[in-house]
Amino acid sequence: YYVVDKHVNNLSTHPIIEQSAALLRNGEVVAFPTETVYGLGADATSTVAVERIYEAKGRPSDNPLIVHIAKQEDVHTFVDNLSEKAQKLVNIFWPGPLTLVCNWKKGTVSDRVTAGLSTIAVRMPEHPVAISLIEAAGKPLAAPSANRSGKPSPTSAQHVLEDLNGRIPAIVDGGETGFGVESTVLDTTVDPPILLRPGGVTQEEIEQVIGEIRVDAGLATSEAPRSPGMKYTHYAPEAPVTVLDGSIEWIQKMVLDAKENGAIVGWLGTKETCKVVPADICVETGAEGDLFSIAKNLYSGLRSFNETNVTTIFAQSYSKNGVGYAVMNRLEKAAGHQILSE
Ligand code: TXA
Ligand code: MG
Secondary structure, rough: OOOOOOOOOOHHHHHHHHHHHHHOOOOOOOEEOOOOOOOEEEEEEOOHHHHHHHHHHOOOOOOOOOOEEHHHHHHHHEOOOOOOOHHHHHHHHOOOOEEEEEEEEOOOOOOHHHOOOEEEOOOOOOOOHHHHHHHOOOOOEEOOOOOOOOOOOOOOOHHHHHHHHHOOOOOEOOOOOOOOOEEEEEEOOOOOOOOEOOOOHHHHHHHHHHOOOOHHHHHOOOOOOOOHHHHOOOOOOOOOEEEOOHHHHHHHHHHHHHHHOOOOOEEEHHHHHHHHOOOOOOEEEOOOOOHHHHHHHHHHHHHHHHHHHOEEEEOOOOOOOOOOOHHHHHHHHHHHOEEEEE
């Protein structure tokens, strides 16, 4: 467990980055911060190393991994025929929370990364620790979120420790992550491209650059998604989560009814609703309308209920505009699509 200040100069020659890079070159896994969530990295070119990721996370092996690179132009090492639209997105949004699914140049990474697909997911993270680590390792890093499969993604080194202590040799602690929800995943092997997972770069921002895109039907309906990872239950704390979509009076009544039936109720909502919802424990993620704060504190909020005795968690619903789309997607998944409307 190593702590690195992301603001120091010459990070790539920092002893902790050097040690972690040496582990990675030896085929070990290392957890590290990105601007979205902590990732669990391994040398993407080594099958032995990549298998260690699946093992440590308890991740189903049919769920492919994102390859993280340190330079925009490195995308061409792994990708065949990057589309014109994808190239535009690279120029504008990399480094940043946008993952592009492209045609895979076979043999450039282990086929355990792509899990049997002919496509590869690539992104360049916007975090000095992540970039230095990839550079120091001299390898592309395959990295899923550094949580046990099914748990909320980690936004601090402490979360990684909670889930993976004893299962991985190192965590590089670069403080809390920035955005707090995973990257947007966009399939650019088709035209128009298809949004597979909403995230830090919004649909609206993408459309400003390349025109209209489509949205994977699985995102709206929870049926057969094209992104293999989207079919599993995710992001869930121990108590069941239900999203409540309705007026504050109705929410208050739902909470009181549940308490009357013996539940110990947790509420995950804004500063404003936490003042008026009569739950046993309220966890606030941000002020009403401040979706960046709500995204940033979403996973730590969900996790924090595990330290309480709540038996049921109700979560506030948000509009799906902009970043709200990513927030609602993760909340709905944490709730196993249990959404109650007034
Ligand atoms: O922000 C992020 O993307 C974080 C940080 C660590 O970079 N990583 C992350 O990885 O969220 P993970 O493995 O938890 O999610 C990757 C998603 C999964 O839903 C997976 O199915 C999808 O990307 N994916 C990966 N390769 C794909 C491919 N070739 N085609 C379609 N979906 C793919
Ligand atoms: Mg994940």
